[in-house]
Amino acid sequence: MNDARHASGLVIALLLCAAPLAAESENDWFVPLGPPPKASPERISGGEGVPPLPLPATPLRRSERKRQPSAPPLIGKLVWGEAASYRYDTGATADISDWNLCPGDVQAIVGKAQRVLGTAYGYEQVSLATFDDDPTRLPLLFVSGVRTIRFSQDQVARLRAYVQRGGMVVFDSVAGSPYFTDAARAFADAAFPDAPLRTVPEDHPLYHMLTDVTTVGFGRNAPGDRPHMEAVYVGSRCGVLISPYGLGTGWDDHGVASIEQAVFYDVDAASRLGLNLVAYAVGYAAVGQAEGRPELFGALDERRPANEFVFAQVRHGGHWDAHPGAAVALLGRVAADTSVATSRKRVAVVPGRDDLEPYPVLFMTGLDDPRFDDKARAALRAFIVRGGTLIVDNALGLGGFDAAFRRELASILPGSALQPIPPDHPLFSAAVPVREAIYTPLVTHEHPDLTAPRLEGLAVEGELRVIYSPYDLHAGWAGVECPMSRGFSPETASALGLDLIVYALTH
């Protein structure tokens, strides 16, 4: 009934008490969230007997002529569902809508972000009927509610395309209603059936863009002291983000007074999460647009002649395609700057299913646990043992992938462990000499003395067969800048990329 196509004019009249109510069905959540309105103050009679002295005119001055244009829109708040009118037991009434139970949320967080970022951003109301689904015009679509929101197939397809081109859809279950959260999850499943929702890890940039959010407070019914968000990864981004606990009321500096079971962040936590969310949406907008570009190839690239290097990338059970387009960018450099003959098209291979024989080099990356099965582990073991080189890149430099990959490697090659590759290793001069590395600001902040290129490796029969970059390399190949990630600068990343390919092919 709560179709996202438009807000209907349906009006429901209910009687509400000022005390929090126990919600038994989803309609019980559909109530005003803020405190009940105060009764109008009685007119004070008498007042000040003495009128104030008048003030003289002050000089009229010409103000500066430069005008600042209005702020570019950042957030579109989706209009959906139904409207209702409620009567409190005090006699006061309130008009509410599914989409706008916290009317001040977006305005408040954009205002708070402006104070921190120094850049003003605007917001607008968006109806899916007229939604301009160009992410360069509106990077973030914000959906707030408590009841079930449903999308038509056509709407799902449009939102999917919006996200894939770089847009971000954020669902805020504003009172922590399970009905809305489940509906959001259902949308994510429908839109991205091959990309399951993942819990955003604590070291993800989303929690650190402007302020470190490690522990949080809740207004009521605290499920713990950690933030919890679920995301569909699209490229290296969170394309769809779901907050099962309410954010909006905290942005607007209040809580959910009217629902007993409500779960929502307190004002401080919600505001810090919101600031990071705004910064993330803006900061990763260019990443989304770059990674959303189609990879174009020619007929020759499709044919893959035997004398050409083919970039094969491991497709695993985790999020395997972290920076689409990065490989193609690197291959362009390989073709232009080295004598290596290369196809421009990368190939995704599944170890244990696809034949790894034709490939001397395998590239692998991820944002979380790659989740190999035994067959895949055996195939990778065979690939390494027969002389292949596995190049592994920790996209965004997240701890989850790092731990999982080390665990998997120990399982693929028992008894082995990665060792730092010394800076004078021939790898670092295979194509382009790299003596000093430039890292992203976060790495520099955490390791001020780190100036050498840091890679780790595993030698088999005296040869480097596994090369692991704990810091994101291939974001730099594409020239995209992932704020608050742990990685190499584009320049260092490209140089190391060339070195890695040439070294792997010549050893």
Place this chain on the structure above:
Amino acid sequence: MMSAMPPRALILLLLAAAGAAAGEAAAWCVREGAPADVGVVRVCAPDGAYPQGAAVFAEGGGRVGAQLLWSAPGEPATVLFDASGNAARYRVEPIADEGGWQAQAGVIGESRVRIDGPADTAAQVEELWIKAPAVHRRDVLPHLFWGLNPLADTVGGGFVAEFHAYFRVDQAGEYRFATCSDDASFLSIDGVQVVEGGGWHGVDADRRGEKSAKVQLQPGVHQARYRYVQNGDNPMIILAWQPPGADRLAPMPAEAFAPIATYRVDRVGDGPWFAWTTVDDCSAGGQSLVAVAFTAHVPDGHEARWTFDDGSSAVGATVQHVFARATVADNKRRVRLAAATGGAEVASCERTVLAQPRWQHHERWSDAAHQRLRDALAARDVLSMPAGDVLALVRYADFVGEMAWLERIGVAIAGDAQRWGRDGFPLLAHIGLRLQDDEVRRVDEAAACWRAALAAQPEATAERETIALHLAGLCVHGLDAADEAGRLMAAIDPAKLGEPDRRLLLLYRGDAALASGDAAVARLRYVEAGTAVPRGDLHYSVRRRTRIEAARAWVQRGEYDTALQALAEIEWETPLDRLGAETGLLKVRAWLGRKQHRFALACCKRLLTATAADDRRADVLAALAATCLAAGRTDDAAAAVAKLTDEFPYSEAAARGAELLHGGGR
């Protein structure tokens, strides 16, 4: 309250030094309006005629008490005198007064420069008053109800003032007096301190009369002394009272003060002379346009010929002239009046005239006044005006955003840029800045002005080196003249530049290297310039990204000026961005949007050097093709697309470029 008089001998000495004989400067005046015991007259006398004193004589009678209230070069001398005899005429002579006589009527105020120091107590304010290094001005005021400094232009700065107000009461009884002020004020009645409102504060707390006191008064004239200190801006000065029987406090009306009769001069000396008064003014951005009305007194049958020091002339007994250069620091103008008959001048006089706004006029800005004064000046040929006047005009037009007017002035100046000579440097430098401004975009004319400015002043001063730097930047970014830029920058003495400009020099050198195809040298220069990002600012990259995205949005919405400003700031903070294509491509789009094709082309050229081995080169080539098409250079566009197709055969940019060319070709 006013300054003590110097010894008579010194006065006579000063008078002699001023070269104005008393006879030449003697003025005859008649009353206008109602009589009063005290009169005031403003005498437009020869320069230096009233150094320290004035004597007043009643026609058909003797000398009366007089007080020279104010005399300064270029201003009429203000003389108060005892008019209780109500003579038909009075004669004012510039000789020392006898001392002792003080006007006890109206409101007489004096404003002084404020030194730093507290104003919490009456003693502290006394100290500020005594130690004030200079007097702004003294004058007769109608009341004490001001939202400005009625005596001088102290906008943006503090001042300390003292007002003596004389008021008559007819009824004995209890009177309540209040001060309401921003900031400190202290009120005494008949020499007794009654209200203290010290410290830095606004008026809100005073508006219901919190700072007030009751005083028993007998019928007669009484004196209120109001001392006032303003810290910063937005002065507010209110003297209020509540006479017996009144139900509330109210600002003291003008009628409450003992009246002063106004006298008008009808002759000065024997030769031609003239009087002047400001009749129209408009101030903005520290500049003022001022219209002064001149009234000539020449013998009957003679023609009055005027010559103004801004290159203009006029004929007529009464004329109005608009001065463009009328700032507080630079407001003394020379005006010559000649009496002519039969085509020949028979006598003349020349005066310094202070062209300044009316300080008591609260409309510092008025659209109507601005239009009147602008229209008067727009009809003037700027090439006949002195450089300083044109510069003042340009600054005013710039502040108020009269860009079309500014453009006309600039183009006229650039058309004959060599004429200004050495004095023209500040004008040429400034108008060059405006001509290449976002809103004018006359870069060739800007370059012409700057080249002339550099020729006008060959010595390497800080200002000259800055202009050379600007011209070099223009050559690199908009004129496709990297060679000239190189020569200019090679000659710049970095030691003469301030720190930001030294850094800008490095950036421009890098840009020039890029324009010449040398990315390695450009990189060296940018690295040498370093970033302007605070060390340890972990979240700078986040803020930088948000600004880039904002710039992208502005470009999309056609807000090109704002976008280019934001991008320039980013490239200033992190110069290596000049080697990436992200900010550069946005700049190209913005310049294309502004139809500044030369800037867009030059930027594409630099980006091609910067991205020689970069995946984004495809986008740069596509942007180059679009720019060439927009500039009408179809062949160059085709060449760019051909290059794009060759280097990036399967790229989206190549497809876009081909489509663009195809569409453009149709």
